[in-house]
Amino acid sequence: MMGEVAKPRPERGETDESLRLERDATDRALAERRAIVEAQSDAAVVQARERSDAVLSAAREEADQRSQESERAAQASGDVAEARLMEDVIVRGERAIADDNLRRERAEHARILSRLLPLERDTTDRHLLTERARSDDAIAHRDDFLGMVSHDMRNLLSGIVLSAELLSKDASAQDKESQPAVAAKRIRRYAARMSRLINDLVDVASIESGQLATAADRGDAFALIVDTVETFRPAASERGINIELVIAESSLSAHFDQERMFQVLSNLVMNAIKFTAPGGRICVRGERAGGELLVSVSDTGPGIPSDMLELIFERFWQVGKKDRRGLGLGLYICKSIVEAHGGRIWAESRVGEGSTFYFTIPGALGASDRRETAV
DSSP states (O other), X not given: OOOOOOOOOHHHHHHHHHHHHHHHHHHHHHHHHHHHHHHHHXXXXXXXXXXXXXXXXXXXXXXXXXXXXXXXXXXXXXXHHHHHHXXXXXHHHHHHHHHHHHXXXXXXXXXXXXXXXXXXXXXXXXXXXXXXXXXXHHHHHHHHHHHHHHHXXXXXXXHHHHHHHHHHHHHHHHOTTSHHHHHHXXXXXXXXXXXXXXXXXXXXXHHHTTOOOOOOEEEEHHHHHHHHHHHHHHHHHHTTOEEEEEESXXXXXXXXXXXXXXXXXXXXHHHHHHHSOTTOEEEEEXXXXXXXXXXXXXEOXXXXXXXXXXXXXXXXXXXXXXXXXXXXXXXXXXXXXXXXXXXXXXXXXXXXXXXXXXEEEEOOBOHHHHHHHHO
């Protein structure tokens, strides 16, 4: 099956979800804050009224004591009681009016806020969509430019490599260790590194635009793993590093893109060679595990701190800040390719004891499974 995986950018979905959660949290915080303010306001009003009632009651008691001293005042006590009753009625009426006004003000404030907040959020959403459209346009222009530049650079690199090959043949005819032969070898090595960097940049641009191309088909992962190990065995031998291959089965049928999976394995093995000291060991394993193809690449390098095991799969990230042996894109590309296949990739490591990188591809079939499928 041939196809091209074009997925929407996951960051935008995460951004939208984060924005929604943040707005929900803001709404809850506003409601809680409003409830607290209203409760505090009500408590202050009740307290002020209680103090006012206490002062009024004390004043009335004092007036009653003074009025009891005079007979005339005692005769008029009925009039005083009636007047006080009228005053109490008036006070309760004024307080009821004040409470009603307060409720109206709060309801009006809540209504205004409920209308204003969606308008502000709609404005924010429109600005966000505008910025995304501009970003998409800029990325499209960038990708077009990158495609043209990478095409031209690849043509130039091909010419450089061809010239280096001609120089190498002429030099080898005389002396393989001559200065021209060594220089030609160095040119080929630099050209290969430049080609990898260009390919990585193009892949990252495709990943960022959600257009990572894959052509998945049924294939034998056993042969792919063996070919990868044999490809890099000479480079490991030059550094005095031994590469072991451990595969329990003679055939590992799975659904994957041959070139992309070779790219993933190559990145992991190259990293293992790069970070393993001379005399070290690298082990590449392939097996079926629960209906998945499980591949691992372990080394005896310096290891990775546990708090960095997730970060190493980010763009432009390297374990050592002073490390200049690449752009830090390889593992990010590996993760994107594996996830495009529906698999997982992760690392386990202990400082000073080496690291192991694992990745899975779903849908692995063994020999018995293939026979049952054929039947």
